[in-house]
Amino acid sequence: MTGVTIPGVGMTRFTGASDRSLVELAATAANRALDDAGYGPDDISSLHVGNALGDALGLQAGLGNALTSSLGLEGVIADRVENTSATGASAFHRGVEALKSGHAEVALVVGAEKMSVGDTSGVTEAISRLTHEREYAQGLTLPSFGGLAASTYLARHDVPREALAEVAAKNHRNAAANPVAQFQTEITVADALDSPVVADPLRLYDCCPMMDGAAAVVLARETPEDVCVTSIGSATGTHAVADRRDPLELESVRVAGERTFERGGVTPDDIDLACIHDAFTILELLELEELGFYESGTAWKATLDGETRLDGRLPVNPGGGLKARGHPLGATGLSQLIELVWQLRGDLPAERQVSPATTGFAVNVAGFGNNSVCTVLET
Structure with a gap:
């Protein structure tokens, strides 16, 4: 156990275009988390801000410093964390370590992104630079890798295209009841199959959207009534996808998961619900297998059998996931953890609540x- 708990969480609704500035989005989520925890600015001793694309899109520099001023936190330890699309969870990891090391008594972790300031081509260009320089030079993008992985998975395991469509339909169904999700309309498997091709065999509904949003959590010393941070772990993988032994292997996911389960003294069988990084529908299946929830080549069957639905054996992405709740890069990892906290506290209406829910991943x-970051939370 880390000895760290989460007394408060808060987030904005994820939306295609917010009229708030990046700092305003971050401050809104932060104030909601502080209110939820019952804490004020004077209680905070460190601030950790996650933002991935602000520099590339010409937004607020020194976001951590600007946010301390906006929230009245002058004097605290403050930093900005960037780890591309895992920025939110990395900022959370930084906050946990600040408490464990004794450098902070109460930490505020905030993730925010305002992707709407750039047009689609500009944001795509910024995200494309996350790839290896050789891959970027050849015009390869993250959707390209998603399409290559999906086509390989479908062929290798004789998987029907409906399995990917079911991931999308499930996550949209979950998001439809989530008031902070961007997409609150259900889709069918047929809708997903008929949507425009993005990177064959991936279609529009297989891919997460670009958007604005912010999320925040308050971290404190362990108290019995709060959700506990059982364990957290991260790992890197081979940077160039072309250099990997197998295009379906996500080494960073596997290693980070192994470290997190071992440190927490838990196994995949102990997990009641999971928030999986489904930037593309194929990733939900691959990550479930890498993490040991399912054997290689079998997560698609479990998905079609309903095991990952809200009332299934292992509810996956009960808030809609990146696919339908949304993926503002700096806030995504925190929004996953906020969904787990809401579920573990039993805060949600019956149509959203997983039961029983005592351990989340x-x-x-x-x-x-x-690069991947894994976290286990428990009540």
Whole structure:
């Protein structure tokens, strides 16, 4: 056990375009988390801000410093964390370590992104630079890797295309009841299959959207009534996808998961629900297998059998996941953890609540498996 708990969480609704500035988004989520925890600015001793694309999109520099001023936190330890699409979970990891090391008594972790300031081509360009320089030079993008992985998985395991569509339909169904999700409309498997091709065999509904949003958590010393941070672990993988032994292996996910389970003294069988990084539907299946929830080549069957639905054996992405709740890079990892906290506290209406829910798991992935952060939370 880390000795760290989460007394408060808060987030904005994820949306295609917010009228708030990046600092305003971050401050809104932070204040909601502080209110939820019953803490004020004077209680905070460290601030850890996750933001991935602010520099690339010409937004607020020194976001951590600007946010301390906005929240009235002058005098605290403050930093900004960047780990591409795993930025939120990495900032959370930084906050946990601040408490464990004794450098902070109460930490505020905030993740925020305002992707709407750039047009689609500009944001795509910024995200494309997350890949290896050789891959970037050849025009390869993250959707390209998603399409290559999906086509390989479908062929290798004789998987029907409906399995990927079911991931999308499930996550949209979950998001439809989530008031902070960007997409609150259900889709069918047929809708997903009929949507426009993005990177064959991936279609529009197989891919997460670009958006604005912020999320925040308050971390404190262990108290019995709060959700506990049982364990956290991270790992890197081979940076260039072309250099990997197998295009379906996400080494960073596997290693980070193994470290997190071992440190927490838990196994995949102990997990009641999981938030999986589904930037593309294929990633939900691959990550479930890498993490040991399912054997290689079998997660698709479990998905079609309903095991990962809200009322299934292992509910996956009960808040809609990146696919439907949304993926503002700096806030995503924190939004996964906030969903777990809400579920573990039993805060949600019946149609959203997983039961029983005492142990939750989250994985936040940078790039296409270049770096991963896993977390286990418990009540």
